Amino acid sequence: MEQIMQLIFEHSDALFIIILSIFLGVEVISHVPAVLHTPLMSGANAIHGVVIVGAIIVMGHSESVTALILGFLAVLLGTLNVVGGFVVTDRMLEMFKKKKKVSK
Incomplete structure (x- = not known):
């Protein structure tokens, strides 16, 4: 479990970008006519x-x-x-x- 937390901490910038891109993708797709x-x-x-x-x-x-x-x-x-x-x-x-x- 400690290794997983360390991995998440080391790659927190990439995870933040992925989470933001998911929210952005959902917003863009939902507003397409x-x-x-x-x-x-x-x-x-x-x-x-x-x-x-x-x-x-x-x-x-x-x-x-x-x-x-x-x-x-x-x-x-x-x-x-x-x-x-x-x-x-x-x-x-x-x-x-x-x-x-x-x-x-």
Whole structure:
């Protein structure tokens, strides 16, 4: 427990910045209009694609089994994140399409 407290004390500046960035992120995201959520979501999905490429590069240069497993998990979870983001974006775009009238 003493080591944890010492670690927190040594990195208190970094922890303070992380906590402030969390509050700032929540405030910024909560004030984004609903119309902008779809384009922002698509942009975030494109950025997550870069994460997948980086994870593949890490896997290619791994020298241990641990690094290979972590790289594989990063690729797997990054892919799930991108696919899920595009599914959500597609559902949001469906809300803006006009519904077809059924003729009797």
